[in-house]
Amino acid sequence: MKYISTRGNYDKVDASEAIRLGMVPTGGLFVPEEIPTLSRETINSMQNSSYQEIVEKILDEFLTDYTEQELQEAVAKAYNCDNFSVEEITSLYKLDDNSHVLELWHGPTAAFKDLALQVMPYLLSQAIEKEETDKDILILVATSGDTGKAALEGFKNVDGIEIIVFYPEEGVSQVQKRQMVTTTGDNTAVVAVAGNFDDCQSSVKEIFGDQNFKEVIADKGYQLSSANSINWGRLVPQIIYYFAAYAELLNQKEIKPGEEINITVPTGNFGNILASYYAYRMGLPVNKFICASNDNKVLTDFFKTGVYDKNRDFKKTVSPSMDILISSNLERFLFEVTGHDAQKVTNWYQQLKEEGKFEVDEETKDRINEIFVGEYATEDETKETIQAVYQEHNYVIDPHTAVGVNVYNKYFNNYNDKTTTVIDATANPYKFGTTVLSAINDSVITDEMTEFDILEELNEETGVEIHSGLEGLANQEIKHELKCKVDGIRDIIQQVL
Numbered sequence: 001m002k003y004i005s006t007r008g009n010y011d012k013v014d015a016s017e018a019i020r021l022g023m024v025p026t027g028g029l030f031v032p033e034e035i036p037t038l039s040r041e042t043i044n045s046m047q048n049s050s051y052q053e054i055v056e057k058i059l060d061e062f063l064t065d066y067t068e069q070e071l072q073e074a075v076a077k078a079y080n081c082d083n084f085s086v087e088e089i090t091s092l093y094k095l096d097d098n099s100h101v102l103e104l105w106h107g108p109t110a111a112f113k114d115l116a117l118q119v120m121p122y123l124l125s126q127a128i129e130k131e132e133t134d135k136d137i138l139i140l141v142a143t144s145g146d147t148g149k150a151a152l153e154g155f156k157n158v159d160g161i162e163i164i165v166f167y168p169e170e171g172v173s174q175v176q177k178r179q180m181v182t183t184t185g186d187n188t189a190v191v192a193v194a195g196n197f198d199d200c201q202s203s204v205k206e207i208f209g210d211q212n213f214k215e216v217i218a219d220k221g222y223q224l225s226s227a228n229s230i231n232w233g234r235l236v237p238q239i240i241y242y243f244a245a246y247a248e249l250l251n252q253k254e255i256k257p258g259e260e261i262n263i264t265v266p267t268g269n270f271g272n273i274l275a276s277y278y279a280y281r282m283g284l285p286v287n288k289f290i291c292a293s294n295d296n297k298v299l300t301d302f303f304k305t306g307v308y309d310k311n312r313d314f315k316k317t318v319s320p321s322m323d324i325l326i327s328s329n330l331e332r333f334l335f336e337v338t339g340h341d342a343q344k345v346t347n348w349y350q351q352l353k354e355e356g357k358f359e360v361d362e363e364t365k366d367r368i369n370e371i372f373v374g375e376y377a378t379e380d381e382t383k384e385t386i387q388a389v390y391q392e393h394n395y396v397i398d399p400h401t402a403v404g405v406n407v408y409n410k411y412f413n414n415y416n417d418k419t420t421t422v423i424d425a426t427a428n429p430y431k432f433g434t435t436v437l438s439a440i441n442d443s444v445i446t447d448e449m450t451e452f453d454i455l456e457e458l459n460e461e462t463g464v465e466i467h468s469g470l471e472g473l474a475n476q477e478i479k480h481e482l483k484c485k486v487d488g489i490r491d492i493i494q495q496v497l
């Protein structure tokens, strides 16, 4: 299996090289040349497989220059009870007759990113061994809150790898920030950027295309890679949990073999929902993808109009991980949905760069609308949904998951589509304690309480255990205090190295 560029501007590479490079050095993202397909029989038989067996199967389909032994070793080290608090790695919570919440936050940092970032360090280390380079890897990460900590935790103390995480200083929750700045490891750095997530992500992407700067880095003994979902190595492990969820629905007799499901994903960077789309292209029976946004509803507008327009105010919301106006992985989706039309993709992304917007043609729009719908939840709706789910089900969800549930409810009310639906729970509610507790019972919050007092109070109020990765955060030593302006990112990289 070879990997090609969404912009047709780079030679084909093996999976390990795509993972090592992170993104296409000349612009664009790596995608598999062909999407492998699984028979219905294989998919249905996954109900008898463990999560780890499903991982091996899917990785093996995509990462064909890795040996079976390498993949087995990576899977065994990543997906085990030391790293995940439930044996089945992910779990399903039945919300009502038609919908099931897919809990993706049982990993060490309490967000879905762990499902990829626990295994990716092994895949990257193996990729470096295959290349036989004398250069270490420098991973640059842009985060709106969740990816940063998951990447730090995955890559800390990994030989031959340095990692620098950039987060928007005012754009993550207190818990997310504390998780990142208390990270140990002698190869980690965390930098608060005076800007928003898009500023961080765009700067990092520019650096990947900056030959001069890459030479500066090379002189210091490093080559660049990424732990964001622009890296194929981040995306492929996310395909797996959609097969695992389908297998579990079969096990629980919620669906029959071959029955289609809907998938609802709260998303900002479009990576998680794209992973589900790849699962579908591999053969997973899916009826509709429901793309859920917050007030930064650039994707909702795109699915409704065919126009992607980032020229709008960037809003800070209670679901900060989705505060994104440039959804990186939409590029891969457009490449797939146009049947690999690199010219169209190149033109659209050139327009996005020059004018901040582009419009897809009618044919592409029709293809997208056959299977995707987009909707958004306002701030009030998000909080009301947290409250309603708690009151009706005694179940606590985080604001991002609430965006998903709210958007799914709107979809259901509009279309009365009774297809069994999986709604991604992308983060544990304790990552966003203040928003969650104020939605559930505002009256117990006092002015004196810190974010960390609020976690205790949320635990008192609901009886739900605090995620083990978030316990004791308030007392951990702060290890990272670097700050920079958006135009200071290159300087700070050199300073760290």
Ligand SMILES: N[C@@H](CCOP(=O)(O)O)C(=O)O
Residues within 6 Å of the ligand: 113, 142, 143, 144, 145, 146, 147, 148, 227, 228, 229, 230, 268, 269, 270, 271, 272, 321, 322
């Ligand atoms: N929501 C993300 C933003 C980065 O997205 P990714 O898809 O590249 O991981 C975060 O929490 O950091």
